[in-house]
Each structure stands twice: as C-alpha cells, then as structure tokens.
Amino acid sequence: MRSPRWMGDGPRAIEEGRLGIFVRKLLSHSRLSTADQTAIAALPFSLRTLEPNDYILNEGERTKICPVLLSGFAYRQKISADGGRQIVALKIPGDPLDFQSLYLERADHNLQALTKVQLAIFSLDDLEALIAPRASLARAVLVDILIEASIGREWLLNIGRRNALARLAHLLCELYYRVAQIAGEALDGFELPLTQEQLADLLGLTPVHINRTIKILEDRGAVKRVSRRLTIGDVDTLRRIAEFSDTYLHRNNDPKG
Amino acid sequence: MPRCYFHTLDGTQGIDRPGHELADDAAARREAVRYAGGLLADDPAIVVGGELSCSIIILAVDTNWKSAEADSG
Numbered sequence: 001m002r003s004p005r006w007m008g009d010g011p012r013a014i015e016e017g018r019l020g021i022f023v024r025k026l027l028s029h030s031r032l033s034t035a036d037q038t039a040i041a042a043l044p045f046s047l048r049t050l051e052p053n054d055y056i057l058n059e060g061e062r063t064k065i066c067p068v069l070l071s072g073f074a075y076r077q078k079i080s081a082d083g084g085r086q087i088v089a090l091k092i093p094g095d096p097l098d099f100q101s102l103y104l105e106r107a108d109h110n111l112q113a114l115t116k117v118q119l120a121i122f123s124l125d126d127l128e129a130l131i132a133p134r135a136s137l138a139r140a141v142l143v144d145i146l147i148e149a150s151i152g153r154e155w156l157l158n159i160g161r162r163n164a165l166a167r168l169a170h171l172l173c174e175l176y177y178r179v180a181q182i183a184g185e186a187l188d189g190f191e192l193p194l195t196q197e198q199l200a201d202l203l204g205l206t207p208v209h210i211n212r213t214i215k216i217l218e219d220r221g222a223v224k225r226v227s228r229r230l231t232i233g234d235v236d237t238l239r240r241i242a243e244f245s246d247t248y249l250h251r252n253n254d255p256k257g
Numbered sequence: 258m259p260r261c262y263f264h265t266l267d268g269t270q271g272i273d274r275p276g277h278e279l280a281d282d283a284a285a286r287r288e289a290v291r292y293a294g295g296l297l298a299d300d301p302a303i304v305v306g307g308e309l310s311c312s313i314i315i316l317a318v319d320t321n322w323k324s325a326e327a328d329s330g
Contacts, residue, residue, distance in 0.1 A: 163299045196275075207277050208263040208292040215271075228275070 005191040006183055007115065008071025008093040017041055019120060021182065022068045025094035028181060029147060029253045030140035039130060039137070045120040050113045057098060057111035065121050067097045072117030073193045076109045077201070087202035088155070089148065090114070090175065094182045099141050102128060115193045147250050154248045159204045162242075164213045167203050169222065170242035176235050177246055192230045217241070261285045263292060267303065267311035289313050 009021050016023075023037050032040075048067070050056065056067055056074060069091055076089035088109060091097055097111060102124060131137040151174070158170050172192070180187050196214070200207040214230065217223045222237040223230055232238065258278045265271030279285045293313055296303060303311050 164295060165299075205295055206288055206292045208273065208288060209295045211273060211275060211277075212265060212271055 005115075005193065006093075006179055006187055007073075008118070013070075018047075018070065019043075019045070019068075021070060021094040022096065022120065024184075025096070025182060026140045026144065029143050029250060030136070031254065032136055032140060036134060036137050036140075039134065043122055043126055043130060045122050048119045048121055050117050050119065052113055052115055054113045054117075055110060056113060056117075056119070057107050057109075059107055059110050061107045062105060063098065063101050063107060064124055066099065066101060066124050066127050067119040067121050069093055069095045069097055070118045070120050073114040074111060074117055075114050075198075075202075076111050078109050085201045086204070087198060089152065090202070092175075092179055092182060096141075096144060099145050102131075102141065114198070143250075143253065147253075150248045150250065164203075164205055164209055165216055166242050167205070168199065168210070168213045169217065169238045170244055171199075171203065172217075172223065172232055173235065173238045173242050173244040174249070176232050176238070177249060177251070181251060187232075189224070189231045189233075192232070194230075195228070259285075261288070262316045263289060264314045264316065265296075265311065266314065267296075285315050289315055 009016070013020060019041050023032070023040055026032060026040070027037075045068075047070075057063060059078070071093050073093070074091040074095075074097060075087050076091070077085055077087045079085050097119075098107075101107065131141055154170075154174075158167050162170060175192065176187065176190055179190060194202070196207045196210045199205075199210045203210070205213070214223060214225060217238070218225055220237055220241070221234050222232075222241065224233045225231075238244070258280055260276045261279050262273045262276040264273055277288070279288060293309075293311070296311060297309070303309060
C-alpha cells in the first residue's frame, strides 16, 4: 500500500499541543528555554483551513497577521509583466510564513497554499510583544529568516547554473531533508506535493522538460511515479546526481555545537 | 484545449505519455522551441557537426483524442 503523503503531525499534535510543530521548527535551528517555549504555546491564535491554490497573502498587501503552517505545504510566487510565474520558495509543515512582515510594511510576493493547509494565525502585534523582551526568541525569528534567505541563494545557483537533471534532483533532496527533519524520522516513499507544472514554474524549465527529466530519474531508480504522483525512491541516488551538500540548510545550527 | 505530446527523438525513446494541454498550435510551437532551448542549454554536445542531433515531434489531439488537422513543428 502507498504510504500517505506527510502533511503534518497527526496524532503527535495531541500530545504536544497544536503549536508543537511550530516550536519544534524553531528548536531545529535555535536554542529556546522552556519558558520561551511556554510563552509561544500561550500565544492566542485562530485556526484556518485553506484549499490548494487559495491565497494566504497578496503582493502589495499590508498585513496585521502572521500565519504559521501547521499542516500541508505552501509556496511563495511572483509573476512577471507577461504573466510568467516563478515559485520562489516552498514552505513545509511547521514553517512560519511571514516573519518578514514584522519588519517590512508591504508584502513583496504572493503566498499560496500548495495543498490543503491548516494555518495558525497570530497577530503581528502579539508576536512583536512576545519577542521584544526575549532576546533568544528574537534571535530565533532572525535565524529563521536567514535560513530562508540561504535556501533562496541555493535556488538561484540551482536555476542559474545546474542542468535540468541535477536541478530537479537537488530540489527533491532538499525537500526530502527538510521534511524528514521536521517529521523527526526518515520518510519512506515521501510523496511530493508538486505537479509537473509547479515544478516547471519552480525550476525555470518547461513542463515537457520536467516530464523528461523525471523519466530519467525514474530509470535510475531515484524516484517512482504512480499515475501522476511522484515519490522519492532513493535519496542517495538523488544526492549523487545533484552533488548535494546540506550546508545551506544549517541543519545543525547549535551555537555551542 | 488540445492535448499535445512532445516526443523527443535523440537516440533514446523519449515518448511523452501524459502529454500537455496547450491552448493552440502556436502555444505548442512555443513550448517546443522553449523545450528544445532547454535541452540545448543542458547539453550543448547535442549539436553534432553544426546540426542538432535531436528532434521533437509534436502530436496534437483534440479532446476526443482525434489528431488535429494542422500539425505543427
């Protein structure tokens, strides 16, 4: 039987509380005291469920809220004057979606749900009041923003300089490691939430080229495709094809480590 | 919208099974040229003796899976 797509915590959310995945995300790159963690968990929030492609944030918007992805996947995109779309970031369960609006007045991109998503919506005022007196939390917010910027730099290299095969393999490696980290386990047969058209808009290739490249990865045993669903078959093969180094993900960012 | 199949003939069996929905012949032609550009950028060695050793055949069918009258590229 096909394992279901990993979309978030499931039963674990009941043990850890609904915000457990968000706290874990911050802990993956920053040290937080128990008091810090309790303070986050005590923040008021509302839950919102959105369908695939629903907009979370629009370019040009001034926002008063900060959504955090509790389950499902989302993406940032920008559109050129002639209608070409570029997906500029992928967000996975646990990710805060708009720390940037704590510091910048207007949204500079669109944010959309990739799959069905559940969001925890915080008010920016509450978040600001939370982090202002807590240096470690302010630092965690900054580190989160810096790591997203680091991933953006790697994507520039990926799109600008890697060939189609290495480019796709690199993205799949990245997604696998990011999702496995927040899931806290190796993911057997991780199913990708992206369609070929979305992969094309993310990697700057045509859908036809994506289709051909997937087929090459399939022939090498790196991915499996059942009808239109793409799953990762062998992450080591992907690593070799992409010559993947995970330094840019800053997965062990413990300052004392 | 017609469904177009972009088969790539370059010594391997590049048969496009799922195909792609595109607005019309002009869109299919644009897609084919962009795709060929991508292949070329990937591997400049596909130009052998000044000629492109690769061809893309577009087969367009309508929603009833009948071949379109005007075939392109």
